Amino acid sequence: MVHLIDDFYFQQHIHPRNEIGNKYSFGNIIIIAGSTGKWGASLLASKAALRAGSGLVTAIVSEDYEESFLSFCPEVMHLREWNLSKILSYDAIGIGPGIGLDDATKHHLKELMRKYEGPMVLDADALNIISTTENLKGFLKPQHVLTPHYGEASRLFGKKVSDSNAVQLGLEFVQKYPCTLILKGPNSKIISSEGIVYQNTSGNDALATAGSGDVLTGIITSFLGKKYDPIQAASLSVFVHGKLAEICLEEQSKSSVIASDLIEKLKGFEL
Ligand SMILES: NC(=O)C1=CN([C@@H]2O[C@H](COP(=O)(O)OP(=O)(O)OC[C@H]3O[C@@H](n4cnc5c(N)ncnc54)[C@H](OP(=O)(O)O)[C@@H]3O)[C@@H](O)[C@H]2O)[C@@H](O)CC1
Ligand SMILES: Nc1ncnc2c1ncn2[C@@H]1O[C@H](COP(=O)(O)OP(=O)(O)O)[C@@H](O)[C@H]1O
Numbered sequence: 163m164v165h166l167i168d169d170f171y172f173q174q175h176i177h178p179r180n181e182i183g184n185k186y187s188f189g190n191i192i193i194i195a196g197s198t199g200k201w202g203a204s205l206l207a208s209k210a211a212l213r214a215g216s217g218l219v220t221a222i223v224s225e226d227y228e229e230s231f232l233s234f235c236p237e238v239m240h241l242r243e244w245n246l247s248k249i250l251s252y253d254a255i256g257i258g259p260g261i262g263l264d265d266a267t268k269h270h271l272k273e274l275m276r277k278y279e280g281p282m283v284l285d286a287d288a289l290n291i292i293s294t295t296e297n298l299k300g301f302l303k304p305q306h307v308l309t310p311h312y313g314e315a316s317r318l319f320g321k322k323v324s325d326s327n328a329v330q331l332g333l334e335f336v337q338k339y340p341c342t343l344i345l346k347g348p349n350s351k352i353i354s355s356e357g358i359v360y361q362n363t364s365g366n367d368a369l370a371t372a373g374s375g376d377v378l379t380g381i382i383t384s385f386l387g388k389k390y391d392p393i394q395a396a397s398l399s400v401f402v403h404g405k406l407a408e409i410c411l412e413e414q415s416k417s418s419v420i421a422s423d424l425i426e427k428l429k430g431f432e433l
């Protein structure tokens with residue numbers, strides 16, 4: 163049985179805002195994304211997390227890019243380099259977009275997967291590293307949300323993924339490595355660590371644009387930082403992300419939608 167994620171599901175699962183909360187009540191999260199040529203991925207994920215309601219967002223940003231990062235989003239705090247003990251203290255972590263595949267990055271991801279017990283979104287290059295590094299899959303946990311598109315899923319599962327086999331391969335994967343899996347595409351499928359399948363009903367092909375997945379990573383990390391269960395964080399985020407694309411079309415063409423437009427539309431959501 164497949165559970166549909168629709169307006170009713172959203173209304174049933176979204177928490178009311180804590181009106182006496184302070185910024186720490188809304189989650190203190192870190193985005194580990196970007197590297198030379200791909201810092202935009204970090205900007206998009208970090209800003210999306212803030213607009214989805216995170217109280218505090220920190221990003222790892224190299225010193226030479228800090229100034230431009232600040233001019234885009236001064237609200238994001240910065241860590242200039244890897245600091246494991248600090249990173250372990252955040253409520254939730256989003257890691258992977260644009261981080262690359264070099265040895266230091268692989269080592270850092272391995273450390274994090276071994277030592278961090280909190281909720282974590284693993285996207286893009288984090289998934290590519292897991293796919294090719296021996297024994298890393300064994301550190302996956304139910305509180306990890308994995309967000310592969312079919313290209314990334316093919317690497318992760320070691321088999322070409324298509325619409326016809328995606329869910330079956332996903333179910334086999336979570337049975338072996340319990341984690342929360344989002345198979346991204348039109349009508350993204352979400353598989354809980356217990357093997358329950360959900361299907362999103364929102365969104366359109368305006369989402370087929372660079373960085374829209376990075377925005378989704380930021381939104382999921384934000385929900386996790388607010389203490390939503392991984393499956394709820396995943397399903398509510400995918401639904402909202404699709405809605406953002408629908409709302410964009412009220413005033414622009416599909417082809418003109420860029421990832422930053424999606425972030426702007428978060429202003430219409432009380433998350
Ligand atoms: N502004 C920034 O800094 C941005 C930074 N970004 C960062 O860049 C990194 C690269 O990410 P990426 O996703 O572009 O590349 P990659 O993982 O190599 O996959 C590409 C290959 O996979 C295949 N493929 C199959 N199905 C697919 C599907 N549904 N959707 C997509 N691909 C699908 C397809 O191969 P084909 O099936 O055509 O043979 C395709 O050629 C990553 O870290 C990301 O976070 C981006 O977010 C952009 C903005
Ligand atoms: N044709 C489509 N219809 C609906 N959603 C789509 C379509 N193409 C892509 N998406 C959505 O857009 C996002 C793309 O993510 P991803 O491929 O990781 O992009 P990027 O890495 O460039 O940020 C996913 O959430 C996916 O579900």
Ligand SMILES: [Mg+2]
Binds near residue numbers: 285286375376
């Ligand atoms: Mg991506």
